[in-house]
Structure formats: structure tokens, C-alpha cells
Amino acid sequence: MSSPIPVISPRLNHTDIIARLPSEWTAWPRDASSVNSHVLTAYKTPPRFKKDKLRWPKRSVVFISDPHADAQAFEASLIAAGVAERKKKAGLGHLTLTKKGKKSEIIVGGDCLDKGPSNLELLRSVKQLYKLKARVTLLAGNHDLRLLMGLLALARKKDVGNQHFFVRMGKKVVPLFREVFDEYLADTKWDQKIPDEDTCRQLLFPGDDWFKEFPFHAAGFLTSEGIDREVRKMESKNHSFEKHCHAAGLSLRQVYATSLKCQQLFLHKKGEFHWFFRKMALVAKRGSFLFLHAGLDDSMGEILLKSGTKYANKAFHRNLKRRDLFSFYYSSIANTFRTKYRDADLPLTVRGVDAIHKAGIHVVVQGHINRQQGQRVTIKKGLVHVEADITLDCHSRKAEGLDSYGIGATLIDKKVGIVGLSCDYPTVKVMTADELQDIYVESV
Template sequence: MANIDSSLDQLIPARSFRPGLPDTLPARVTPWPLDLPEPDNDCGTLASDFISSLAEANSLGPWTWPKKPIVFISDVHADAESLLRSLEASGIAHRYGLGLNDFHLTDFGLACQVVIGGDCLDKGPSNLDLLASLKALMDKGADTVLLAGNHDLRLLLGLASLGAKRGSLSAHMFVRMGKKVLPLMKEVFDLHVDPKTDLKHLPDEETCRKQMLPGKKWFKTFPKAAAEHLLPAAIDKELNRLRKKTKTFFQNASDLGLSARELYAAALKCRELFVDPHGDYAWFYQSMKAVHRSGSLLFVHAGIDDHMARQLSKSGPAQINSQFITESRAEPFTFYSGSLANLMRTKYRPVDHPLTEAGVRDLHSCGVRMLVHGHVNRHHGQELSAKQGLLHLEADITLDRHSRESEGLDGIGTGATIIHPDGNILGISCDYPYAKLFNPEHLHLVQRPLT
């Protein structure tokens, strides 16, 4: 073990795990290692890029830190147990039972702010259980900020497209959600649909299928309609995606025990529960924000581009969040392909809205030094990177069981990113042996991997 300072271990929050729950979390703290191998994806950056970007950020003057601790938890993907364990791991909650609501907030939990970084839905064991635990966290008095993720948006926009006039830009938005949304539809059907009444007035199987599919002409009319919104490469990608999804969508639903009529009934009920202002889960989208800023940190689900950077520097986060509420309830495809939704879906690919040095200058000019986000899942805890000179803290640590199993990770994901008012940033994950400590104003950096 190298470069471990035992005095740092006190930064790990006090934990009180439910009896019988194995604690696989780190008990020691180490300065954040920056020269580990480059992440195995196309948008990773070398340590030298990060260090030079950090030097540029520090040259702008002192950082501004949150007035109270912030705990960032992202991409829980319908895994309530992972969320609850992460609340325990960060010292926010003490669990006294197995139930979704069987926890109380600690003194730290009442004093901090919890930022849920988006992608609460899809994939793992139960969407509705996850929402129940999240609502319990809010109802128990936690200062909670809920950010929109791309998976969350896809449900909202897919449901909205069912009730809209079918056109070349919106007719595909429901089936575009693909098989990942089907477990939620199955949950809603089993728990909220009454087959005797909710299916009574629905049309036959084939008509219900047509209500959810874009139609044969869509593949010819979509490219022309989408040309002002997407680059040619992105249009081709969308067409290929839809060809695959339309071929398998109803078979995937059938594999879960849903006929086309039952799926359509579930979708209509889901729209009632989530989109109707008085629905049981209306609070989920009513609480949602696009961005959250605290001091020098900007919290988003995925990333940022030049247009949103300029808008943030001119108008601030409140204006962006107001715009998000309006536009996300308007034409689904136009919104999802635009710069605002790019905050929830970018991976800085060529098909995404670009971030350049000009956008970074706009962010620096309004005091934003670093983005904290999820969306790009990591297998060894949180990572630090730089994009065009902008610092990024990547905090999707692969929490949900579905992703972990498919990506070769054991157990239930647990962890959180804790940002303290003194500038100390602590990354805790069950997949890394130490809690990683980083303070951008104090360059106590590890220059070699830990052994």
C-alpha cells in the first residue's frame, strides 16, 4: 500500500449498515490517482490533459464551494436496493428493515443536499420500487435535487407521442424506447391495469400495434423531416436503430407476457400515472431539472455543448430549467434532438452537439470550473477527465444489478460522490479498494498507481 495517509480516513462518512448486509466498501482514503490507464472508451483523456485543464481552472482564481455537503448518486436504473445501500454508504440514511421505506435520515442526511443524477428508470429489478424509495427520501425531508437522464426522458417523450398527432418526427418515439422500457410496462400492467375495464374499449391486436409503430412510410418521410435537426450520420443511425427495434419490439413484449393490446393498455395507464398532473408518479417529472449549479460545480446527467454553455453564462441555470419544463412537454423529437436534451444524452461523439474551447471559455467566464455527471458508466469507481479543457467528474459507478451482471461485476452496486464545503471531493465505490480524495485547489495528486 502506497501513499496512504491514515488521517484522511476520517473523511469517510459514519455508516450504520443493516445487520447482515456485507460491507464491501473501502475503509481507507487515498489521494485520487490520476495516472491510471486511460478509460477504455473513445472520449477518455490522458492524465496530462486533465492536469493542464486543472491548472487552467485554478488560474482563474479561488473556487466557490457548496454551503453544505452534496451527495451525488447517479444512474440507479430501477434498482432500489442499490439506491438504499448508497444512501447508507454516504451516511445519509440508517435502515432499520427490509422495506423500501424502512430508513430514517441521519443528522448528516438532514444537513446535506442529495443530487440524483438522472436515469432512475429502465434496466434493473423494479422501476416502481425505485420510485417508491426515492419518494420516501424526499418525503422524509432530504434536500433532494432530481436531474433528468436520457432514459427518464425517453419514457416521457415516448408516452407523449402516443397522445400527439402522428407525424414524421414523432411517430417513432414510443417504439424508440425499445425493450428496456418493457419491464416498466409489465410492472404497470400487473399493478395498475384492470383487464376487465382498461382493455374493454381498446381496438384489436393489429390496430394497437399500429398505434405504437411509426408505419412503413415513416422510413421515407423521416430523413427529410429530420434534416434540419440532425446530421446525415445521425439520421442514418436513427433509421438503423428503428429498423432493429420495430422488428423485435413486440416479440420482446410477448416474452414478458404482454400482448400488443396489453402493452398498449399499459402504455396508456403509464401515461396516466406519470404524465397526468394528478397521476401517482406525476411528482417524478414535475420535480425534474436539467441542470443544477452549486458554486463552481455544474451538475448534469451527461455533458454540455457550446450552445448550452453560452446560454448558461448569459441566463443562468434557472432559465435553462424553465426552458426544460416547457420544451420537454412540446414536440418530442425536436426537443430530444436539440441542444437542451444534449445535456442528458451526449457522450461527446461526432453525432452529438459539440463542446469546443469557446464553450469552455463561456463556462469559465461565469464561474463554472467542473461538470459532475453520470451517463458514462465506470467499473472501478468514479473517474476524472477533461473535455476540451473542461474538467469532468464521471460519477456513474455502475450501480444497478442488470448492468453489473451484463458487464461482469459482482453483487449490488454501492457508492456515492461526496462534495464538501471545504473543496474535498470523495469518491466511494464498492468496486475500488480505496475512497478517492480530490481537492482541485490542493494538488496532492498520486503520480503512480497504487499497489
Template sequence: MIMHSDRVPTSPLPPVFDDHRELAHLPRETEPWRVSAPHSGAGTDRALGDVITSLKAASAHGHWQWPETPVVFVSDTHADHDGFLRSLAAAGALRRTGGGPRDFTLTAFGETCQIVIGGDCLDKGPSNLDMLDALGALLEARPDTRLLAGNHDLRLRLAITGLTGPRSPLTDYLFLRMGRKLLPLLREVWDRFLRHGQGLIGVPDEDTCRQMLVPADDWFELFPREAARYLSGHAIAREVRRLRDKRRAFDTDLARAGLTTRQVVAAGLHCRKLFLEPAGPYGWFYARMDAACRIGSLLFVHAGIDDEICNLVSRNGTAAVNARYRRELNDHPLAFYFGSVANLARTKYRPSDHPLSQAGVAALHRAGIKMVVHGHVNNHAGQRLLAHGGLLHLEGDVTLDSASRRREGLPGLGAGATLVFPSGDVVGLSADYPRAKLFNPSGILWKHGTS
């Protein structure tokens, strides 16, 4: 059982199961969430002031509304079913019964809590399909689990669209633009579904397949003219630059994945059957996906928000955001990927991203939303709290997947989840920080002389 430090508000934290060796290194105690420290916030006293200012502005529009049952948020599992299931076990939502993606049972806590998967289920490794099998098993066990769209998830959909849809300078580059990081997934699809059958029957020759995957030289002249209706000049130049880089690296990337161009095309075409046809084995993946989820005063997204979506949420709620997301998925892919709805899955609040201003934040506050919970920005010491544009954000990507941990020099196994309790306590649990971080907005406001 996780133990609580003195003078820290307590919550009925679910147990960490000592009989599972993978969870033995998780924290057993809590500490107050230190927003002014870099491991838990933006790392300055000013950052703490920004958080307090955000809390005060939000409190002017009423009290926080907390969920009726606890919420477990896990994000950015990146094709690592072990990290995914280990994190849900750390949160107390399930017990693992073996090493396979479907080897688990829900606990009593897992049967009653709300589970939100924050997106980026795909890419990086070690196995996209095992991750999807684990997620599918969870959705079967808990049909009300919410699944949000991440930018890595959307890349697969756009890559399939670019490969299998009508050809034009605006679409025939999408596979190379989006699909380079998906080559390991295509290798998995080839190995599991096509290798031992007749996977290359009907697939064109190598030269034709290369033309399907890699835009010709005239694309660099045609694309800027046709893209001008959708993208700014800066964004067009960035896309052209990225395509030049990706085209130069294409053969190296293929060799690293151990695929030929014919195998890539065969696997890409098969992905349409797997993911985009309702009867496909993973047809549920995009069908179940939302762009945003609201629970009480919290808005869950993958990456962040902009003024346009703030105003839409304020006027019509998250149902309107998700309806727009599904509608725009079927519009032009370029308009969708660079629009405000996909910005929910892509933004890092860079100057090139859609803006979030004080006016947008005020609209959210008037609607009763006081904090955005998201993934997308991976951290090495657990979750962080900070303010963007005056809006409180909780970063919940704690680097779960083994590929990222290996690349970024993190020792041990990744595990972590963000838990929100009806009491108003928010707990950040991570294997990479020695204590569970505990945040309660009323406690911070009381400590700093306001309410």
C-alpha cells in the same frame, strides 16, 4: 468510520454503518485521486496533464466556491431501489430499516446535506416502480433534494407522447424508438395497476394496437422528408436504421416481456395518467425534474454539456437552462430530444453530439464553474476524473444496479456516491474500489508547482 490515509487531506466523512451487512464491503480508507490511472482517470500521464491544465485555466477566474453544507451525488440507479438506498446509506445520509423502498430513516447527516440525484432512475431493473417509490419517499423526507433528467427518463416521456399524442410520421415512431427498453416498466404497470381490474376495456384489438406501436412501411419514405427541418442527414439515416432494427426485434421483445400488443397499449395509456397528469401517483417525477443544478463551482448534469448551454449558463445561469428545458418539453418532441437541452442528458462527446469547444469552456470558467459532475458513463472501479475540451469532468456512475452488474460481470452488490465537502474535498466512494478516492484541486495544483 472511514479512515484516512497518511498525508491525505481529511474531511468529516459520515460513518459507514457496520450494522448493515450490505455495506460491510465498502472502503474504510482514502487515497489521493490518481487521475493518471485508468480506474480513476483517463489512464495516461497526458490525461493528468489535461486535468492540471484545466485546473490552471479555471483558477485564472477566481477561487473555487464550495458548498456551505456537504453534497451527496448519486446517479444512474436504473430501477434498483436497493442500490439507490444502499448508496445513500453508504454516504451516511440514511439508515435502512427494512428491505422495502420506503423502509429508511434519514440520519443527522442526511437531514443537513444536499442530495443530488443525477438521472436515469428508470430501465434495466429489477423494479422501476419500487425505485420510484423509494425516490418519492426521499423527496417527501427531503423536499430540497434535486432530481436531474437522464436520457432513460426522457425516453419514457417521449414514448408516452408518441403513443398518446397527435399522430404523424415524426411522432408515431417514438414509442418503438424509445419504448423498447421500457417494456419491463410497462409490464410492472400492467401487473400493479391493470392486471386485476378491467385494464383492457376500451383498448382496440391486437391489429389496431400493433399499428399504434409499429410504423407502417411508408414511414421509411415519409419520415426523412419531414424530419429534415429538425435533423441532419446523418441523424435521419441513423434513426431510420434504428427503426428497422427495432421493428424486426419487436415481437421477440414483446415475448420476452410477457406482454401482448393490447397490454402494451393499455399500460402505455395508463402511464400518461401515472406520470404526466399532476394528480397521478408519479406526477411528481417529471414535475420535479431539472436539466442542471449548480452548487458553487460545480455544475451537476446527467451526461455533459455543449457550447450553446455553456453560453446560456454564463449569461443567465442554470435557472435559464431549466426554464428552457421545461419550455422545450412541450415543443416538438423531435426538436427537444435532439436539441442542446436534451444533450445535457445524452452526450458522450461523440462527433455526432453537440460540440464542446474551448470557447464554451472559457464561458463556463468566466461564470465561475470549474467542474461538471455527471453520471451516464458507467465505470467498473468507481468514479473517474478527466478533462473534455479543457473542462474538468467527474464521472459519477459507478454501476449501482444489479442488472448492469450481472450483465457486465461485476461481483457483489453495487453501492457508491460522490461527496463534496465545504473543505474543498471531493470523495468518490464505491464498492468496486478498495479505497475512497479523494480529490482536492488546490492540493493537485500545489503538488504540481502552481496555485
């Protein structure tokens, strides 16, 4: 079959991208690995939902999630989706929008940061889209917000609820610190006002009593499974974080100096990347589709029903500024970019799913759960989910036995349906509007 998506321009700069993409398309596979018809929470849905027709976004949406600091993968995915091209210069940072790119909305599904190899270049690639006046929606990912929590924790008064947030970032943030130190500090007198190594350790790490006090502090906010998981995670990271820094050639003095530079870059109004968190949204609703990084819970379902996405996004930013970090990061709002529907996460039950459907949301498009065989459409908690994290960054791919950097995107358009494009699947997956409607009815 011929491809239902625009064929990317066969320019010299695109040859390597074209060679790694499928050239044919097939109907979306209906099997246990792609469409899971098992509803995890069985219940009877009011008949009115079964009569609902899915409403599609007014304009074509290109969803690219979890680029994880791989600018090459991100730009190649934009080109593969037909929304950008390189006309004159090779290499990163030289994109222009295509005709399709000027008409479409590009939704970046979160997790722009961490892992590597090019955090700063990835941020500049996203910024370039804004400069090109593309319609861009940038969603919050858990890795993105972990950096913000770590930087804010250093800037605010230390307490039981926030003193672990810096080390909680873990080894995956170390490549970013290495990049920032090399680009902004290496050839400067960075160490003039930085305290000694032991003092930096005390400033960066949680105190010895944190592990005893945190379970009491978190009682009533987290499930018991969530508290146990958080303490175990911190025991591991507290033990290994300094080792990972040293393995990257960074002393704790350098890490502390770099964190102060990151505060300047990301948090100060004149910082190069101040736009990143300022432009970020928690959720985006387009027709019956809700785009987010991870998932939903009962409380967020009620918020979306009673107040809508505009309120949710406003609450996201206001809580970052006004509430203590602990209350924010373990709240329903943050659960939206963290959950995997585990026992440790805030629950999504019949009540929440009912509210979500009443809010006119029938399909969740998410990242967060990386897949090695392209996108998957599945039914979770009685709600249709499109899992669209297709393992783009080269470091994750190497660890999972995949070649080079990833290429792919999820396209959502009423005329075509849902298109799953991935260099790791032999064909382009296409699900028509009618087929998705059938799966929605099946879910309820």
C-alpha cells in the same frame, strides 16, 4: 488511513452494506484510467481563468446517478454515503435521515428508470426522500425522458418527428411495463376498450414511410452522423421491440393498455408518479460545479453564460409543454442529458468551453457513462468532468460480470474534497480541494 467520510451505523440492517464497502481511503489515483491529462481540444485559455479559484458548494453534496430501477442499490448507496439509515424495519422504504442527511443536499443524477428490477420501488424510494424533507435535486436522464417522449407521442398528433418515440424506448423499458401491468391492470378488465393487436401495432410503431421521411425532416437539426445513427437505431428497435415484449409475456394489446395507464400515472395531476417529471431539473449549479446527467455543447454553454441555470431549467419544462417533441428531443437542451461527445452529438468546441468558464462553471459532475472501477475524474474538451455512474443496477452488473447490486456515491465537500465511494474499488478515492484546483488549472 481512517475514512474521511462518516462511518455508517453498524445496525443489523446495514451489515451487508458495510461488508461490501472499502474500509480505507487513498488519494485519488493519477493515471490514464482516472485522471486524463490529455485535453481533447487544445487551445489557449485567457489568463484570467487560470487565476480563478474553484468555489465549492455551500453544503455537502451527495451525488448518486443512474440507479436504473434498482431500489436496493439506491437505498444502500444513501446509507453508505451516511445520509440515511434504517432504524427499525428491514427492507425497502423504511429510511430515515441521519444528522448528515439533514444538512446535505442529495442530487440524483438521472436515469432512475429502465432495465429493472424495481422501477416502481425506485420511484417510491425517491419520493420517500421528499417526504422526509430531505434537500433533493432530481436531474433529468435520457432513460427517464425517453419514457416521457414515448408517452407524450401517443397522446399527441402523430407526425414524422414524433411517431418513432414509443418504439425508440426499446427493450429496456419493457420491465417497467411489466411491473405496471402486473400491479395496476392484471386483475382488472383492462382489455374492454383496447383495440385488436394489429391496430395496437399501428398505434405504437412508426409508419413504413418514416424511414424515408425522417432524414429529410431531421436535416438541419441533426448532424449527418446523428441522422444515420438514429435511423440505424430505429431499424433495430422497430424489428425487435415486439419480440422483447412477447419475451416478457406482454402482447401489444397489453403494452398499449399499459402505456395508457402510464400516461395516467405519470402525466395526470392525480397520478401516483406525476411528481417525477414535475420536480425534474436539467442542471444544478453549486459553486463552480455543474451537476447534470450527460454533458454540454456550445449552445448550452451560451445559455448558461447569458441566462444561467434557472433559465435553462425553466426552458426545459416549457419546451416539453409547448414545442413539438422532435424539436425538443434533438435540441441543445435534450443534448444535455444525451451527449457522449460523439460526432453524432451536438458539438462542444473552444467557443462553448470559453462560455462555460465565463459562466463560472469549472467542474462538470455527470452520470450517463457507466464505469466498473468507481468514479473517474477526467478532462474532456478542456473541461474537468467527474464521471459518477458506477453501475448500480443489478441487471447491468450481471451483464458486465459484476456481483449483486452496486453501492456507492460521490461526495463533494470543501473540507474533504471529492470522495469517490464504490463497492467495486478497493479504497475510497479522495481528491482534496487543492488537488482539484491543480487539475482545473491543468485543464485550462
